[in-house]
Amino acid sequence: RDLERGRDLFKGYDIELVEGATTDPPSVTRTIAGAAAVIVTTGTTAFPTMKWFQGSTPAAIDYEGVANVVNSTPDTLKRFILVTSIGMERKDQMPFALLNSFGVIDEKRKGELAVIEGAEKKGFDYQLVRPGRLVGG
Numbered sequence: 001r002d003l004e005r006g007r008d009l010f011k012g013y014d015i016e017l018v019e020g021a022t023t024d025p026p027s028v029t030r031t032i033a034g035a036a037a038v039i040v041t042t043g044t045t046a047f048p049t050m051k052w053f054q055g056s057t058p059a060a061i062d063y064e065g066v067a068n069v070v071n072s073t074p075d076t077l078k079r080f081i082l083v084t085s086i087g088m089e090r091k092d093q094m095p096f097a098l099l100n101s102f103g104v105i106d107e108k109r110k111g112e113l114a115v116i117e118g119a120e121k122k123g124f125d126y127q128l129v130r131p132g133r134l135v136g137g
Contacts, residue, residue: 018031018032019031020032022042022061022065022066022068023055023060023064023065025068025071028072029072032072033074034076035073036076036078037078037079037080037081038069038077038080039083040066040069040082041083042061043061043083043108044056044057044061044104045104046099046100046104047102058102058103058106058108059103059107061107062084062107062108062111063111063114066111066112066114067114070114073118075122078124078125079124079125079127080118080124080125080126081127081129082112082127082128083131084108084109084111084112084128084129084130085130085132086130087105088108088109088112091105091106115128
């Protein structure tokens with residue numbers, strides 16, 4: 001979200017940081033051109049906020065945005081890492097059922113499936129990371 005913060009955070013590492021929006025496919029294609037690895041850490045709130053009314057819904061970010069990245073992966077891509085969410089296989093159990101009240105876990109799972117299908121089709125390795133309670137950022 002903030003390229004300068006990212007540069008400060010990864011200062012001294014051999015990493016190229018680029019800025020783009022997963023909701024803008026041409027931006028995604030431009031930012032990951034020639035990449036060997038992509039790490040997607042996008043997400044939105046589990047409950048409706050003003051961000052949702054500005055287009056940052058779970059469907060737009062956690063599924064469509066991830067699918068846009070998968071669909072834009074270059075032939076050079078070897079590894080795709082998606083940071084998603086805990087509770088994917090327990091979405092009907094508490095507290096995950098509450099978190100999924102507005103469908104965020106369902107949309108994140110659709111994003112995971114887009115990565116899995118993209119990996120099968122395009123031949124890159126992938127890793128799904130499912131941490132619990134990510135806030136801020």
